[in-house]
Structure formats: C-alpha cells, structure tokens
Amino acid sequence: xxxxxxxxxxxxxxxxxxxxxxxxxxxxxxxxxxxxxxxxxxxxxxxxxxxxxxxxxxxxxxxxxxxxxxxxxxxxxxxxxxxxxxxxxxxxxxxxxxxxxxxxxxxxxxxxxxxx
Amino acid sequence: xxxxxxxxxxxxxxxxxxxxxxxxxxxxxxxxxxxxxxxxxxxxxxxxxxxxxxxxxxxxxxxxxxxxxxxxxxxxxxxxxxxxxxxxxxxxxxxxxxxxxxxxxxxxxxx
Numbered sequence: 001x002x003x004x005x006x007x008x009x010x011x012x013x014x015x016x017x018x019x020x021x022x023x024x025x026x027x028x029x030x031x032x033x034x035x036x037x038x039x040x041x042x043x044x045x046x047x048x049x050x051x052x053x054x055x056x057x058x059x060x061x062x063x064x065x066x067x068x069x070x071x072x073x074x075x076x077x078x079x080x081x082x083x084x085x086x087x088x089x090x091x092x093x094x095x096x097x098x099x100x101x102x103x104x105x106x107x108x109x110x111x112x113x114x115x116x
Numbered sequence: 117x118x119x120x121x122x123x124x125x126x127x128x129x130x131x132x133x134x135x136x137x138x139x140x141x142x143x144x145x146x147x148x149x150x151x152x153x154x155x156x157x158x159x160x161x162x163x164x165x166x167x168x169x170x171x172x173x174x175x176x177x178x179x180x181x182x183x184x185x186x187x188x189x190x191x192x193x194x195x196x197x198x199x200x201x202x203x204x205x206x207x208x209x210x211x212x213x214x215x216x217x218x219x220x221x222x223x224x225x226x227x
Contacts, residue, residue, distance in 0.1 A: 031213035042122075042205055042219040043160065050213060059216065090159060097211035103148060105212035107159040 002027045004108035006091050012114045013081060021076045021111050023091030031094045032074040033058070033105070034066060036087040043090065049074055050096075081115045088112050122206050122218030129196050130226050137221045139206035140188040146208040149182055150215070151191045155202045163204075164191070165212075196225045 004025045013019055025032065033048040035058075045058030049068040063085055065077040074093075078085060089112075094105040120141045129135050141149075150165035166173045166180045166189065173180050177196075182189040189208075193200055203222050209215040 031211075033213060033215075035217075040219060042217040043207075043215075044217070045215065048213050058214070094212040096213075097148065103150070103165060103212045104162045105150075105215070107161070109159055 002106070004091055004093055004106050006089075006108040006111050008111060009109060010112050012116065014116055015082055016080050019078050019081060019113075021078075021089060021091075021113070023074045023076065023108060024072050025074075025091075025093040025106070026072065027093060027106065028071065029093035029106075030071070030096055031105075032068065033092045034064070034074070034076045035090045035092065036060065036085075037090060037110075038087050046076070046089075081113075083115050086113060086115045120206060120208055120216055120218045122221060124221060125219065126222045126224070128224045128226060131196060131198060133196055135191075135193045135196055135200070135223055135225075137191045137204055137206070137223075138188060139190070139208075139218050140186075141208045141216075142187070143208065143216075144184075144187060146210065148211050148215075149180070149189045149206070149208050150212065151178075151180060152205045152207065152217075153202045154205065154220075160205060193223075196223075198225050198227050201225045 034046040035043040044060045047066040049055045091108040092105045122139045147168035152160040153163045154160045179192040203220045206218040207215040
C-alpha cells in the first residue's frame with residue numbers, strides 16, 4: 001500500500017530534550033516536506049527536500065533541522081524543543097511537477113507534539 | 117514571505133445548496149493552486165488543483181476557477197452533502213513541494 005508513515009504519532013516531552021520525528025514514504029517520491037498545523041493558522045511549511053541531500057527552508061524553519069540521506073526518509077529534528085513548538089506536524093511527499101499528470105502531495109497521518 | 121487570504125473562515129450551508137470559498141494570493145509567479153480537504157482528526161487530502169495556464173477545472177460537484185490577473189482563485193461545491201463538512205484549505209506555489217496555505221474554511225453542511 002502506497003503511504004507516508006510518521007513516528008511517533010503522539011509525543012509529550014520537556015523543554016530542551018532533543019527529539020526526532022521520523023517520516024518515511026514507499027512511493028519513490030523525490031519531493032518531501034514537513035508542515036506544522038496550528039489552530040487558526042493553517043499549515044505552514046517548515047522544510048522541504050527536492051531529492052537526497054537537497055533540503056531548503058520553508059516559511060517557519062527556526063528551531064528545526066532536517067536531513068535527507070535516503071530517498072524514502074526525511075526526519076525532523078528538534079535539537080532543543082520549546083513550548084511554542086507544541087503543534088501537529090505533518091510530513092508529505094510528492095513527485096516532481098508534470099503537466100501530464102496530477103501533482104498530488106500525499107500527507108502522513110500527523111504527529112501531535114506537546115512540549116512542556 | 118508569501119501569503120494568501122482565505123474567506124470566509126466559517127461557512128454554513130443547507131444540504132443541496134452551493135458553497136464558495138475564495139482565496140487571494142500574493143505571488144504572481146505562482147503557477148500551482150490546489151485545494152485540500154481535512155476532516156476532523158484526519159490528514160489533509162487533495163480534492164482538486166489547477167495550473168496557471170487553465171482558468172477553470174471541474175470534477176463532478178467540485179470546481180476551481182482561477183483569475184491570474186486579479187490573483188484570486190475559488191472553490192465551488194455544488195449540491196452539498198453532509199459528508200462535505202470539513203475544513204478546506206487553499207494553497208499556492210511553484211508546485212506541490214513548496215506551498216503556502218490559507219488559514220482554512222470550516223464548512224458545515226446542515227441536513
């Protein structure tokens with residue numbers, strides 16, 4: 001089954017304790033992204049990657065790191081989490097744009113993070 | 117950064133009526149405009165998208181229109197059903213990999 005998976009799905013942690021949220025896709029997609037979703041703010045892009053070893057900042061990258069060592073994985077790293085990073089996080093993947101097919105971005109199930 | 121204004125933030129319609137959600141964007145270079153539906157507790161899912169070289173696209177009860185000159189695009193849902201109740205997000209960007217999202221419209225379809 002084609003899918004994007006994230007782990008963990010729920011996480012409660014304390015300020016300053018480094019954490020990693022994993023994201024994996026089995027569709028051989030080149031593009032992957034991380035978003036955070038906060039009430040009333042919609043989805044905001046944190047980082048995206050257009051291929052292995054190619055990453056770039058989205059709209060809200062501060063306090064986050066990513067890596068893309070393999071095509072299928074795109075982990076999100078919070079080196080020193082703070083309460084303002086409490087949010088719902090989504091990973092997503094897609095193929096490069098093409099005029100000959102849809103441009104759908106597939107989202108993972110989400111990770112709800114609480115930082116106390 | 118780029119931004120998009122999405123209106124209304126909430127919308128209630130009677131079952132069978134039409135619903136229209138509008139978005140105005142800032143980046144005239146954007147050429148990809150998707151709409152996502154997010155049901156409560158679920159992930160966003162693409163329902164329709166349009167590219168800048170097309171003015172309108174329709175898929176059954178859902179249609180999207182794009183006015184590049186005015187920099188706005190709209191989602192139209194006809195013959196609404198209770199299962200259309202959800203939060204809808206517009207977005208724009210160079211492609212699905214780099215999107216700026218609106219803040220969402222909560223649509224309630226009243227049976």
